[in-house]
Amino acid sequence: MSESGSVRLDSWLWAVRRYKTRSQATTACRAGHVRVNGDPVKPSTRLKIGDEVRVRVAGFDSILEVTGLITKRVGAPAAALAALDKTPPRPSKLDTAAPIYRDRGAGRPTKRERRELDALRGYDRLPMPEQD
Template sequence: MDQQSSARIDAWLWAVRVYKTRSLATAACRAGHVRLNGERVKPAQPVRIGDEVRVRIEGFDRILEVSGILVKRVGAPVAAQAAIDKTPPPPPPTEVPLQIVRDRGAGRPTKRERRDIERLRGH
């Protein structure tokens, strides 16, 4: 790990392997999917040891604590030491509502179909 006191957040997210490319990390920052200590950040925002980084990926927040500063992509074991994952476990599949899939071109559901859909969702 480098002996720097800070690094750009987009470069750090790429270096610890949250995003596959640095441009994806930059785009996520611009879209507002990255928060540093609760605040939305720009890609050039400096990140320091002890900061909390929240990243929204696939609809779920991933919570990371910065434990090391990296600016270049390194091996996976070294990258794992630079971030402490504090993300809570995902909810069990029974708590996630079922996705109702209708055939394409089927039109609006009838009143009976709508009631069946609501019953499946638990309303």
Template sequence: MDSVRLDSWVWAVRLAKTRSQATAACRAGHVRVNDQPAKAAQPVRVGDEVRVRLHGFDRVYRVTGLASRRGSAADAARYFEDLTPPAPPRVERPAPVLRDRGAGRPTKRERRELDRLRGVER
């Protein structure tokens, strides 16, 4: 076997929960092979680069083996290499200004701090 259907491979390596979800992702344009939009029936070969949009983030995988049947997660990990760049470090936000309940209206200074926290500029 020198190639496998793309939707079958995406399902077999556990990038999609069901085969129909894998097919729907291909139809929606969330799956690309070698930086080209891919249809569900496109053949995938060893060495191809598959880019999948999962949960709003692009993930990049290199095909290292062909799988047409779904197995355990440990088996699935043998069929791809994750090339996704690491996520940028999270920016720490300052602690929010908390007011006691029933403390009345905020002062002008407190309103400025709340606006700054919410990102509102006036």
């Protein structure tokens, strides 16, 4: 564990084994996939004990609390001590809604039916395109 009061974010993410290389951690920070205490951050952001780090991986957020400051890559048991994983469990495939099917031969959906289907799928919350 580091004796200093803070450590670089990209270095810490690499040391606690969230990314295979430090450059991958840097790229994720620049792309906006990493947030500290709810704010998008740069790779050079200094972490302190108690900070909450959210890492977006495969469409889901991993929520980590900083419990130790390490800068070097260490063994998996030691890396687990530096981060407390508060990630909620992912929803199972059984929890997701079943696909929506129309009866064969029912014809083309009407405008009202299309709007209802879009609302069920969640497409009704998309932003409207800009009008020129």
